[in-house]
Amino acid sequence: MGVAHLSQRGKFMAIFNIQKREIECKIVYYGPGRCGKTTNLEYVFKAFKRQVTGEMVSVDTEGDSTLFFDFLPMGLGKINGCDVRVQIFTVPGQQKYSSTRKLVLKGLDGVVFVADSLAVRREKNLISLKDLQQNLKEYGQSITRIPLVLQYNKRDLADEGVPIMSVEQMERDLNRQLKVTSFEASATKGTGVGKTLQECLKLTLISLHKELQWSK
Amino acid sequence: MNIKERVRSLLKEAELYKDQRLLKEARKKYTDVIEILEQQSRIQNRDALIAAVEKKRDSLDTAIIKWDQSRVNPEVSGKVQNLIKRLFTASEEGISDEENGINEAITLAKFGQYRQALEEFSRLVHLPIVCASAAKNAIKCYLELSESDECIEAVKGWWQDCCFTPEQYASITHFMQSAFEKSGLDLGDAMAEPQVGFAGGEDFTAPIDDDIIDITSIGINFQSGPMEGQHVEIDVSFQSGSLLSLIVASSEKALLQLLLKGTAIHDVDFYSPIAIFKGAAVVESNTGILSGPKKGDFSLDIRINSI
Ligand SMILES: Nc1nc2c(ncn2[C@@H]2O[C@H](COP(=O)(O)OP(=O)(O)OP(=O)(O)O)[C@@H](O)[C@H]2O)c(=O)[nH]1
Ligand SMILES: [Mg+2]
Numbered sequence: 001m002g003v004a005h006l007s008q009r010g011k012f013m014a015i016f017n018i019q020k021r022e023i024e025c026k027i028v029y030y031g032p033g034r035c036g037k038t039t040n041l042e043y044v045f046k047a048f049k050r051q052v053t054g055e056m057v058s059v060d061t062e063g064d065s066t067l068f069f070d071f072l073p074m075g076l077g078k079i080n081g082c083d084v085r086v087q088i089f090t091v092p093g094q095q096k097y098s099s100t101r102k103l104v105l106k107g108l109d110g111v112v113f114v115a116d117s118l119a120v121r122r123e124k125n126l127i128s129l130k131d132l133q134q135n136l137k138e139y140g141q142s143i144t145r146i147p148l149v150l151q152y153n154k155r156d157l158a159d160e161g162v163p164i165m166s167v168e169q170m171e172r173d174l175n176r177q178l179k180v181t182s183f184e185a186s187a188t189k190g191t192g193v194g195k196t197l198q199e200c201l202k203l204t205l206i207s208l209h210k211e212l213q214w215s216k
Numbered sequence: 217m218n219i220k221e222r223v224r225s226l227l228k229e230a231e232l233y234k235d236q237r238l239l240k241e242a243r244k245k246y247t248d249v250i251e252i253l254e255q256q257s258r259i260q261n262r263d264a265l266i267a268a269v270e271k272k273r274d275s276l277d278t279a280i281i282k283w284d285q286s287r288v289n290p291e292v293s294g295k296v297q298n299l300i301k302r303l304f305t306a307s308e309e310g311i312s313d314e315e316n317g318i319n320e321a322i323t324l325a326k327f328g329q330y331r332q333a334l335e336e337f338s339r340l341v342h343l344p345i346v347c348a349s350a351a352k353n354a355i356k357c358y359l360e361l362s363e364s365d366e367c368i369e370a371v372k373g374w375w376q377d378c379c380f381t382p383e384q385y386a387s388i389t390h391f392m393q394s395a396f397e398k399s400g401l402d403l404g405d406a407m408a409e410p411q412v413g414f415a416g417g418e419d420f421t422a423p424i425d426d427d428i429i430d431i432t433s434i435g436i437n438f439q440s441g442p443m444e445g446q447h448v449e450i451d452v453s454f455q456s457g458s459l460l461s462l463i464v465a466s467s468e469k470a471l472l473q474l475l476l477k478g479t480a481i482h483d484v485d486f487y488s489p490i491a492i493f494k495g496a497a498v499v500e501s502n503t504g505i506l507s508g509p510k511k512g513d514f515s516l517d518i519r520i521n522s523i
Contacts, residue, residue, distance in 0.1 A: 015307070034238055059296050061286060063237055063279075068292070068327060071303065087303070096288055103304065103326055120233070120241045138489050140432040162229050213509045 016212050023212070024085045025204055026107055027197075030132050031114035032124035033065060033094035036153040039187035040114060041070050041090055044197060047190060051075060053085070066092040069104045079205065086201065093128065102135050110147035110204030112196055114187075115174055117154045119163035122173065129174055143178070147203035150175055150182035151196045156189055219256060223249055230272075239280050246273040289328020300327050306456050314346040319456070322353060330357045338370065341379050348384045352391050359399045367392075368406045431460055431520075434497075435485035442470055449487075458520040459500070466504075466512045475499050475516055486523060495523035 015024040029037040038058065045056040053075045059068040069089050076084040089108075091101040113132060115125040133143040152170050165173075167184060175182055181199050185192025230245035246269050253259065253266050292300075301320040304327070308319070321336035334357040340350035351374060358367035371392065375385050389407045396403040435449045448471060454461040464472055475481070479499045486493045500517040 034236055057296070057299060059292060063283060065237065067290070068296075068300070071299070096284075100289070100327065106304075107306075118233075118238075118241075120238070120244075138430065140430060140489055157232075160228075160232060161225065162232055 016208075020083075021081060022083045022085065023208065024087065025109040025208060026087045026089065027110045027112065027200055027204060028105055028108045029088070029090040029112045029114055030105070030128065031093055031153075032116060032121060032128040033092075035093060035114045035116035035121065035125075035128075036185075036187040037090040037093060037114050038064075038066055038070050040112070040151070040153070040185075040193050040196070041072055041088060043187055043190045043193045044074075044088070045072055047194060048074070065094050066090055067097070068092065068100050076201070080209070084205065088197075098131070101131075102138070105132075105135050106139060108146070109208060110200050112149055112151060112200045113174075114151045114153050115170060117152050117157065117164040117170065119165050122165060125170075126173060147200060147207045148178065148180050149196055149200045149203065150178070150180055151185050151192065152182060153185045153187050153192075155184045155192075156186040219252065219259070223252060226252075227269075234276065239276055239283065243273055243276045243280065246270075246276065291329060291331055294332075297324060297329055297332050300324060300329070308456055312345065314340065314343045317343075318346050318349050318353070321350075322457075325353065325357055325360075328360075330360045333357050334361070341374050342377070347374075347379050348388060351380070351384075351388045352395075355388075355392050355395050359395055359401075364396065364399075364401050368403075371407065429488045431455060431486045431488050433487045434460065434462070434518075435487065436481055437483040437485070438474070439483055441474060443474060460497075460518050460520065462516045462518065463505075463510055464514045464516055466514065472502070472514055475502055475518075477502050480521075481518070486520065493523045496521045 015022075017023075029040060031037055038060070041056065045052055051074045052072065054073040056070065056072045058066065058070045060070075061067045069091060072088045074086045074088060076086060078084070089104050091097075091104045093101075111132070113129060115129075136143050136146060152165075152167060154164065157164050167182075171182065183192045183196045183199070185196060187193055226245050226249045230242045230249070233239075233242035233245065249269050250266055250273070253262055253269070256262060259265070301323055305316070305320045305323045308316075311319075317336065317340050321333045321340065324330075324336070325333040334354055337350045337354035337357060341347050341354065343350070351371065354370065355367055358364065358370065371388065374380065380388065392407065393403050431452050433449055433451045435447055438444055438446050438448070450462045450464065452460045453463050464475070466472075477499055481497045481499070484495055484497050486495055497518045497520050500519050502514060502516050505511055505513050505515050
């Protein structure tokens with residue numbers, strides 16, 4: 001038996017193959033429709049060519065909203081003697097895709113919650129965070145325990161003269177209880193995108209390391 | 217801000233939201249502009265301006281309606297379907313290719329790819345070890361596709377092709393009856409009477425995956441034997457449909473002795489995030505873990521029989 005029992009992708013467990021010393025984990029970008037999840041991943045695909053191990057696949061609609069998911073495979077090389085591979089997904093954020101959203105979330109090891117800085121999207125951010133919490137709960141996971149980072153996206157729009165929320169307000173709205181690391185970003189320009197993902201990967205790997213007791 | 221500036225800034229906002237396909241937000245801004253203009257009697261060519269903004273708003277309305285009516289689960293390309301199967305089917309150790317085929321087709325059905333899923337179930341129906349499960353899942357797909365007549369024809373055809381034993385056929389038609397009822401359809405006596413008696417409440421051991429809720433742990437109440445009166449709770453480490461995997465420490469000798477392969481457990485509490493269900497289960501395997509952090513402990517697979 002080469003694969004430890006814990007290895008199977010169950011409800012929320014990375015695939016860990018002890019004999020081959022491989023670990024495969026799943027990161028999901030969550031957030032309201034049109035907040036910039038796909039744009040984040042597109043930037044990662046372009047900017048982290050060395051870590052990207054395959055094509056980015058987007059299953060989207062005519063209006064370029066995500067229909068099922070975006071998918072990007074990455075490899076981080078050897079960490080603690082283990083080959084670490086990462087599957088990154090984005091969920092469809094639009095309200096009507098709630099059932100697919102839940103399917104894509106299943107089995108995740110870490111989450112990036114992308115919030116939209118546009119003032120008109122304030123309520124949608126809140127609803128989406130609540131939806132994340134609820135879906136995690138239904139998979140027996142807790143939003144307070146899962147590796148999670150927040151990203152306040154579209155900061156560049158401040159220069160366009162459209163109303164955007166201050167970071168303080170977004171912290172109050174979304175991070176008062178969670179108290180997780182948050183980043184300002186502009187996914188179209190690429191600022192903050194790498195930092196967000198790196199922090200999420202770091203938290204996820206620390207958590208898996210504890211859970212799977214993997215060491216040299 | 218004077219009126220002109222206010223209108224200009226609202227229009228700019230609306231255009232930006234439109235570019236980001238925040239259609240309803242853009243629509244709201246156009247409406248705000250129209251309302252402002254309507255209150256101004258002194259602006260030159262006011263009516264022409266209002267008409268122009270209304271036109272923009274109308275085209276948004278068309279886009280919003282189109283969006284609202286677009287399908288949630290359209291059929292996607294074969295390439296994407298294969299990716300969905302690969303990415304979202306739980307990889308299980310020690311299951312046969314046929315069972316894996318069933319799991320993959322179930323994944324497709326969950327993503328609304330009923331046509332392709334049906335094609336795969338219809339192929340799997342001809343393989344004895346998964347025929348009943350394939351047939352039941354195919355029935356669900358037919359109903360999702362609103363093809364109840366085709367469903368009846370297909371099941372009859374499979375029976376004539378000797379895909380099932382009489383017991384399986386009885387179980388399948390029973391399943392079909394209730395699936396039709398759930399869809400508000402009357403199966404009537406469209407299906408020939410099965411030749412064998414069928415005891416109601418028969419166990420669906422097939423992976424009718426999406427009917428089973430997620431179970432996080434189980435509690436076993438021993439009603440007799442050496443652990444009579446005791447209640448034991450065990451976490452579920454992995455779930456695939458009605459099959460639950462548990463890990464029991466090697467120190468739990470008495471418990472392990474009672475949960476040997478093939479043992480039926482009559483009084484089980486299934487804990488899910490939603491509620492606790494009472495039911496029964498059977499131990500499908502009980503094997504020692506040979507490597508990894510849980511080495512020496514035991515891995516048990518138990519199948520939910522009823523819930
Ligand atoms: N100005 C600006 N626009 C952005 C930014 N990020 C995303 N957008 C725009 O917002 C729109 C939606 O971006 P997507 O990446 O498709 O959003 P999403 O979260 O994947 O949306 P769904 O798939 O519907 O859930 C697009 O028009 C993007 O160009 C940003 O940082 N700044
Ligand atoms: Mg998207």
